[in-house]
Each structure stands twice: as structure tokens, then as C-alpha cells.
Amino acid sequence: MNSFLQIGLGHFVALSLLVLAAGVATVLTKRNAIGILIGVELILNAAGINLVAFNALAWPTSAEAGAAVSAAAGALGQPALDGMVFTIFLIVLAAAEAAVALAIFLNFYNNFNSIDVEKANAMRG
Amino acid sequence: MFYLLAALMVASAWAIVFTSNIVRMAVYLLLALSGAAGLYFLLDAELLGAVQLIVYVGGTLILIIFGVMLTSREIGMALKPKPWEGAAGVVLGIVLAGVLLLAQVYSQLPAEISSQGAGAVPGAASGGGATSGGGATVEAFGKVILGRYLLVFEVAGVLLLVVMVGAAYLARRTSWPRSAGGTQP
Amino acid sequence: MMPKLPAWEEIRLVLPEIGLAVGMCAVLLVPFARRLSKSVPAAAALIALGLAGFFAVDSLGVSGRSILAGALVIDPFSQFFKVLLVVFTVLVLAQWLLAGKDRISAADTPDFLCLLLGATAGMALMASAANLLSIVVSIEMASLPSYALAGMRKLQRRGSEAALKYVLFGAVASALMIYGCSLLYGLTGSLDLPTVANAVVSGFSPLLGLGVLLLFVGLAFKLSAVPLHFWCPDVFEGAPTEVTTFLSVASKGAAVCLLTRILWSFGAAAAAGVGGERGWNLLVGLAVAVAALGAITATWGNLVAMHQTNLKRLLAYSSMAHAGYLMMAVGLIAISGPTGPAAAKLNLLPGHVAAAVLFYLLVYLFMNMGAFTVVALAAQQVGSEDLRAYRGLMAWSPWLGVLLTVFLLSLFGMPGLGGFLGKIYLAVVMTKVGSIGFVLIAVLLFNTLLSLYYYMRPVYFMAFAGGSGAEDDSPLADARGSLMPSLPGAVPGVGVAVLVICALALVWTGLGGGSGMTKDYGLIWSPPGQAAAIVSAESK
Numbered sequence: 062m063n064s065f066l067q068i069g070l071g072h073f074v075a076l077s078l079l080v081l082a083a084g085v086a087t088v089l090t091k092r093n094a095i096g097i098l099i100g101v102e103l104i105l106n107a108a109g110i111n112l113v114a115f116n117a118l119a120w121p122t123s124a125e126a127g128a129a130v131s132a133a134a135g136a137l138g139q140p141a142l143d144g145m146v147f148t149i150f151l152i153v154l155a156a157a158e159a160a161v162a163l164a165i166f167l168n169f170y171n172n173f174n175s176i177d178v179e180k181a182n183a184m185r186g
Numbered sequence: 187m188f189y190l191l192a193a194l195m196v197a198s199a200w201a202i203v204f205t206s207n208i209v210r211m212a213v214y215l216l217l218a219l220s221g222a223a224g225l226y227f228l229l230d231a232e233l234l235g236a237v238q239l240i241v242y243v244g245g246t247l248i249l250i251i252f253g254v255m256l257t258s259r260e261i262g263m264a265l266k267p268k269p270w271e272g273a274a275g276v277v278l279g280i281v282l283a284g285v286l287l288l289a290q291v292y293s294q295l296p297a298e299i300s301s302q303g304a305g306a307v308p309g310a311a312s313g314g315g316a317t318s319g320g321g322a323t324v325e326a327f328g329k330v331i332l333g334r335y336l337l338v339f340e341v342a343g344v345l346l347l348v349v350m351v352g353a354a355y356l357a358r359r360t361s362w363p364r365s366a367g368g369t370q371p
Numbered sequence: 372m373m374p375k376l377p378a379w380e381e382i383r384l385v386l387p388e389i390g391l392a393v394g395m396c397a398v399l400l401v402p403f404a405r406r407l408s409k410s411v412p413a414a415a416a417l418i419a420l421g422l423a424g425f426f427a428v429d430s431l432g433v434s435g436r437s438i439l440a441g442a443l444v445i446d447p448f449s450q451f452f453k454v455l456l457v458v459f460t461v462l463v464l465a466q467w468l469l470a471g472k473d474r475i476s477a478a479d480t481p482d483f484l485c486l487l488l489g490a491t492a493g494m495a496l497m498a499s500a501a502n503l504l505s506i507v508v509s510i511e512m513a514s515l516p517s518y519a520l521a522g523m524r525k526l527q528r529r530g531s532e533a534a535l536k537y538v539l540f541g542a543v544a545s546a547l548m549i550y551g552c553s554l555l556y557g558l559t560g561s562l563d564l565p566t567v568a569n570a571v572v573s574g575f576s577p578l579l580g581l582g583v584l585l586l587f588v589g590l591a592f593k594l595s596a597v598p599l600h601f602w603c604p605d606v607f608e609g610a611p612t613e614v615t616t617f618l619s620v621a622s623k624g625a626a627v628c629l630l631t632r633i634l635w636s637f638g639a640a641a642a643a644g645v646g647g648e649r650g651w652n653l654l655v656g657l658a659v660a661v662a663a664l665g666a667i668t669a670t671w672g673n674l675v676a677m678h679q680t681n682l683k684r685l686l687a688y689s690s691m692a693h694a695g696y697l698m699m700a701v702g703l704i705a706i707s708g709p710t711g712p713a714a715a716k717l718n719l720l721p722g723h724v725a726a727a728v729l730f731y732l733l734v735y736l737f738m739n740m741g742a743f744t745v746v747a748l749a750a751q752q753v754g755s756e757d758l759r760a761y762r763g764l765m766a767w768s769p770w771l772g773v774l775l776t777v778f779l780l781s782l783f784g785m786p787g788l789g790g791f792l793g794k795i796y797l798a799v800v801m802t803k804v805g806s807i808g809f810v811l812i813a814v815l816l817f818n819t820l821l822s823l824y825y826y827m828r829p830v831y832f833m834a835f836a837g838g839s840g841a842e843d844d845s846p847l848a849d850a851r852g853s854l855m856p857s858l859p860g861a862v863p864g865v866g867v868a869v870l871v872i873c874a875l876a877l878v879w880t881g882l883g884g885g886s887g888m889t890k891d892y893g894l895i896w897s898p899p900g901q902a903a904a905i906v907s908a909e910s911k
Contacts, residue, residue: 083199086279115557164353289577348489352519
């Protein structure tokens with residue numbers, strides 16, 4: 062990161078932190094269950110940006126070998142895709158989670174005729 | 187290009203915080219997700235960008251929009267938070283963003299390795315393919331997923347099966363009280 | 372180069388999980404052969420569990436090793452937990468067959484069994500996961516079916532409310548945990564727990580701290596540790612009793628095992644001398660933080676449990692308290708070790724902690740199983756889980772009354788029963804870390820005294836309140852007329868068998884049974900290049 066205009070890892074991490082903060086704020090402020098789910102998707106995307114950016118810019122080769130000899134990194138060949146593979150599974154998990162969550166929301170809606178999470182107060186103490 | 191996509195993502199992410207209309211939230215989420223896909227392309231992870239667009243934007247988001255349509259028969263679709271709650275949340279979010287950025291300033295990030303000169307986002311001069319992201323071909327992905335991460339791959343498959351069963355159970359209308367033999371298969 | 376398939380030696384070690392996955396498919400396919408039966412899919416599930424249990428017992432002797440490119444660690448600690456998990460799931464199935472079967476239709480039975488087996492497989496994987504990605508995937512594998520299970524009673528408001536709260540809290544917690552993992556990966560360059568642990572211990576930065584914190588958020592959710600505990604009582608009350616039983620022991624047990632493994636990977640890094648004095652101080656902070664969180668969780672759970680009138684809710688808060696006790700001991704594994712600063716300053720080996728955790732889980736399994744089974748059976752007869760409904764239970768059904776008393780006394784920690792020895796072993800771990808440990812023991816004692824009050828309240832209601840039947844307005848009084856004649860058959864023989872097994876197990880463990888076994892299997896693997904090798908409690 063020599064200059065501000067040159068785009069580096071720091072920019073990606075800052076972006077992901079901003080999106081994370083937006084996601085957390087969404088989760089905390091929304092009363093609509095689907096709104097909360099949207100906030101969760103934001104957090105997951107922030108994580109995805111982190112994973113891909115770190116993988117592409119900082120750890121393109123396997124860490125065990127690459128970190129020590131960064132000069133010869135290109136020669137080591139074997140690309141490491143840990144972060145990107147994680148991202149693929151993250152997308153799968155997000156889809157799975159959304160499916161279960163929406164089924165539960167629908168079920169809740171059928172029983173309560175609303176998806177206002179503040180209506181979920183039959184049980185207390 | 188990065189700034190364009192980043193601005194799109196941050197703006198739509200924060201727009202989600204500020205709006206209280208669930209349909210708008212879904213549209214802003216669409217923008218944010220597409221922005222992330224654009225960033226993946228920028229980082230030379232074409233496969234991921236495609237997966238993000240197909241699965242996330244094309245699948246998960248549509249699922250969410252279905253959820254919105256099925257559940258938002260309510261008046262105005264708003265479910266407005268109480269004003270002070272909304273304000274408190276926004277303030278908290280901004281404070282959180284500040285704290286997180288401060289944390290980043292005081293943290294040492296790992297050195298960038300891309301030999302094409304630090305800071306040069308590989309995709310900026312795309313077509314090269316020999317840059318750091320060049321390893322992220324579909325073939326390489328396949329080898330890693332079925333090799334090193336075989337277990338995770340298998341578990342994810344089983345997970346999707348369970349999720350399908352669970353979601354189908356919860357979402358279908360059963361009239362179980364007359365369970366004697368009348369329920370559908 | 373084609374990706375190489377893992378060797379048979381490695382596949383053999385994941386056979387328990389494979390057995391469960393095959394069982395999931397089997398229970399879904401069986402109805403095609405013979406439609407609308409409840410017992411056939413249940414038999415298929417039992418066979419799958421039996422196979423999984425056999426394979427788990429078979430692999431008990433394996434000395435620790437890491438398989439599938441570091442995705443899993445198989446060591447006696449994880450395999451012993453898997454045996455416990457399978458035994459427990461069989462008991463849960465028995466409880467379901469006894470008391471919960473009528474609540475769902477034959478068409479839905481395979482779904483229920485599939486979700487149950489899926490959650491079990493996820494929890495088994497949690498006990499072995501040793502890489503950030505497999506940790507995340509196994510936690511999701513355990514959580515997503517649990518969300519659906521919590522909402523099994525989908526036509527009841529309480530059931531769907533429980534599921535909604537569970538899934539919302541769970542989704543947020545797991546999203547934050549995944550974000551934490553992304554930071555840990557980004558700053559350390561690896562997904563493997565040992566490498567991550569080495570990097571965290573040797574060079575700390577605010578973002579790394581955030582990563583570790585968020586990783587623990589996901590675990591704290593599964594353990595219902597204090598800031599993230601709101602879901603626990605509601606889910607436990609709203610879910611069907613057999614699901615509550617399952618979640619209270621299996622889900623929390625798996626989370627405890629995973630917490631133990633993660634903390635030990637940090638501890639092993641320090642024990643190998645990584646990070647020096649600064650890393651050691653960091654780990655002391657981490658251990659104290661986890662133990663303190665456990666102490667707060669236990670105290671909070673016990674205090675709130677005092678004014679509960681619903682027995683399931685009471686047991687939910689009690690399970691929070693027990694998770695808290697376990698966390699208080701497990702936190703200390705971060706500062707244990709045979710070498711390095713841990714050995715120089717303290718006298719604690721990771722094997723001690725692992726053995727104590729296994730023994731506690733062994734006992735807790737039986738006592739919670741027993742207590743919840745009584746609740747399920749009594750609720751089936753009385754139609755209520757309210758404490759007041761248990762008035763005169765002792766006179767109405769002495770068997771149930773006496774057994775419930777035994778289970779509650781063991782949960783409290785009555786000498787002579789397993790719960791007492793479990794707490795003693797946790798306390799022994801705490802004595803080894805000096806002054807922090809004595810504070811923790813004081814908290815443990817204080818909490819045990821607190822819990823006496825609410826564990827004895829149901830006993831009071833059963834034995835003394837309204838027993839004369841004078842001013843009875845309880846549902847039991849109405850039910851009594853019709854139930855009294857059928858008393859001998861009121862509780863089926865299998866139910867008595869399950870309960871008696873649980874009670875005998877408590878007496879056996881109370882006399883010290885099983886402690887040798889858990890000591891033998893309290894071996895937790897540490898990666899090469901960190902601490903010496905596998906560390907046993909015996910080798911001291």
C-alpha cells in the first residue's frame with residue numbers, strides 16, 4: 062500500500078469491515094424476520110470478500126511454503142485456494158440456511174399471521 | 187473500478203440499514219450481492235464470481251424475495267422499528283464501523299505477494315492469467331475440492347439433503363391430527 | 372494429477388459418520404417399500420445408530436491422528452464422545468417411541484428420524500473438526516437440522532416461535548463466526564487450527580483478536596453462554612420433549628468438545644514454546660475469560676431457574692448451569708501442557724481436563740436423559756409440564772417419583788450419585804491452577820448450593836404438596852380418577868427400563884464406575900510441531 066489510490070489488501074478489508082458493520086446494524090434494528098436474514102447475508106458477504114481478497118492478494122500459494130520464501134513464491138507453483146474454496150462453501154451454507162430459515166418463517170407466519178419478531182413472546186421468564 | 191464497486195456495495199449495504207421497507211431491502215441486497223460478484227471478478231476469481239451470481243443472486247435472493255411475497259400481506263409491509271430503536275441501531279452501527287476501522291489501522295496485514303507489483307489488482311490488467319489469481323481455474327478448484335476438502339464437500343452434500351427434508355417438512359401443510367392414513371406421501 | 376482418494380485407513384476412521392449418513396438415506400427410502408409405518412423407519416434408524424456405535428467403539432483404540440488433510444482429528448477423546456453420542460441418541464429414540472410417537476404422523480416419521488440422524492452426524496463431526504472450514508460446516512450440519520427439529524410441532528404457536536428464535540439467533544451467530552474465520556484465515560494464511568493457533572499466540576493484533584472473539588461467538592451460541600443464551604429456555608420449552616432432551620445433552624456436549632479442541636490447539640502452541648511470555652499471558656487471559664464466562668453462565672442459569680414453574684424450562688436453565696460448570700474447567704485447558712511455560716508454572720495436563728469433561732458428559736447424559744424422560748412420561752399422562760401438576764405424583768406413581776428424585780439429586784450433586792463425582796473431577800482440575808482455580812471452586816460450590824433449592828422444588832411438590840388430595844385443583848386430580856385403575860400399565864415396560872438404566876448408571880458412576888474408562892480415553896491429540904505428542908493423564 063504505497064499510496065492511497067493504489068488499491069491493495071487494506072482497501073478490501075476496510076470495505077468488508079464496513080459491510081460487516083452494516084450487517085450487524087441491520088440485524089439489530091430490523092423487526093421483520095426477513096430483514097434480519099438479509100442482515101445475515103450481508104455479514105456472510107463481508108466474510109466472502111475478506112476470504113477472496115486475502116486469498117488472491119496475500120496467500121496465493123500455500124502458506125507453509127509461501128510465507129517463508131515470499132520472494133520465490135512464484136516458483137513454488139502450487140496455488141493455494143483455501144479462501145476461495147471456503148467462499149464456495151460459504152455460498153452453499155448461506156443458501157441452505159436461507160432455505161431452512163424461510164421455511165420456519167412461513168410456518169411462523171401461518172401460526173401468528175405476522176413475521177414481526179416482537180410477536181414472538183408467548184414464552185417468557 | 188474497485189472504487190465504483192466498493193461504493194456500490196457500501197452504499198447499498200447501508201441503505202439496507204436505513205430503509206424499513208422490506209422490498210427495498212431485498213433490492214439493495216441484490217445490488218450488494220452483485221457488487222461482491224464484481225469484486226470477485228476483479229480479483230480474478232471468475233468461478234467464484236459466477237457462482238456468486240448464479241447461486242447467491244439467482245437462488246438465495248430469489249428465495250428471500252419469495253419469502254417476502256409470501257409473508258408480507260401486512261398493511262404497508264413496513265414493520266417500522268420504533269424511532270429510538272432505529273436511531274440507536276444506526277448510531278451503534280456507525281460506532282462499530284469506526285471501531286472496526288481503527289482496529290484495522292492498528293493491525294498488521296499480511297504482506298501482499300502478487301509479484302506484479304504490490305497493490306496492482308490482478309484483474310486490472312486482465313487477460314494475463316499468469317497473475318496470482320491465475321491459479322483459480324475451474325480445474326484447480328475441482329482438484330482442491332475433491333482432494334484436500336473432500337470431507338467438507340461430502341458433508342455439504344449431506345447437509346443439503348437434510349436441509350431439503352427439514353424445509354419440506356416445515357413448509358408443507360400436513361393435517362396430522364387425522365394421521366391414521368390420510369396424509370399425503 | 373488426479374486428486375488422490377483417501378486411504379482406507381483414513382476412511383475407516385470416519386465410518387461412524389458414514390454410518391449415520393447412510394442411515395439418513397435409509398430412513399427416507401424405507402417408506403417406499405412399506406408405506407406409512409412408524410416402527411420400520413425407527414428400526415432402520417436404530418440399525419444405523421448401532422452400526423455407527425460399533426464403528427466408534429472399534430476406533431476407540433486409535434491413538435490420536437489427523438486425517439483427510441487435517442480436516443478431522445481422530446483421537447480417543449473424540450471417539451469416546453461419539454460413543455456417548457450414539458448411546459444417547461438411541462435413548463432419545465426410545466423416549467420418542469414411548470412418549471412422542473403419537474405427536475407426529477407416520478408420513479412425517481422419516482423426516483423426523485432423518486433430521487435427528489443428520490444432527491447427530493453433525494455433532495459427531497464437531498467433536499473431530501480441526502480446520503476452520505470443517506468446524507464451520509460441522510456446526511451448520513448440527514444446527515440446521517436442530518432448527519427444524521425445534522419446530523417439529525409446527526401447528527403449535529410455541530413450536531414455531533421456538534424455531535424462529537432458534538434460527539434467527541443461530542443464523543446471526545454462525546454468520547459472525549464465519550466472518551471471524553475469514554479474518555483468522557486472512558491474517559494467518561491457513562485454515563488449519565494448529566497453524567492458526569501458532570500465529571495467534573505468536574503475534575497478536577486487534578483484528579486477530581476480533582477473529583478469535585467472533586469464532587467464540589458461534590461456540591457461545593451453541594453452549595448458550597450468557598450474552599447469547601436467550602434462545603435456550605424458549606427453544607427447550609417450545610420443542611417436543613425428545614428434541615429438548617437431545618439438544619440439552621448432545622448439542623451442548625458437542626460444543627464443549629469443540630471448545631476443548633480449539634482451546635487446546637492454542638494451549639499446545641504455547642506449550643511448544645511459541646509466543647514466549649507474551650503468548651503465555653495472552654492464553655492466561657483467554658482461559659480466564661472462558662472460565663469467567665462459564666461462571667457467569669452457571670450463576671445466571673441457577674438464579675433464573677429458581678422461579679420457573681415449567682419443569683422443561685427449569686431443566687433448560689439447569690442445562691445452562693451445567694454448560695457453565697463445564698466451561699469453567701474447559702477454559703483451563705488453554706493453560707495446560709506437559710512442556711513450555713504451562714509446565715513451569717502449573718501442574719495441569721490437557722488429559723486431566725479431557726478426562727474430567729468426558730466423565731461429566733457421561734454422567735450428565737444419564738441424569739438429563741432420565742429427568743426428561745420422566746417429564747415426557749408424566750406429561751403424557753397429566754397433559755402438563757407445570758410444576759404444580761406434579762402434586763402427589765409420589766403417591767400416584769411411586770416409581771416415577773422416586774426415579775425423578777434420584778435424577779434431580781444427581782443433577783444437584785448428591786454424594787453417592789454420578790453428578791457428585793463429576794463435579795469433584797471438575798474441581799480437581801481447578802485446584803491445579805492456583806488462585807484462579809480456588810475462585811472457580813468457590814463459584815462452583817456457591818452454584819451447587821443455589822441449585823439445591825430449585826432441584827428440590829419438584830420433589831417437594833411430588834411428595835408433600837397436595838398429597839392428601841384435600842384442596843387439589845391440579846390437572847392430576849382430575850386425571851387421577853381415570854388413571855388410577857390403569858396404574859400398573861400406565862408406564863410401559865420399556866419406559867421403566869430406560870429410566871432404570873439411567874438410574875443404575877448414575878449409581879454406578881457415583882461409585883466411581885467409568886472414571887477409569889474416561890481417564891483412559893481422555894487423550895487429546897496435539898499436532899506435531901506443537902506440544903510433544905499425545906498427552907495422557909496417566910503419564911504424570
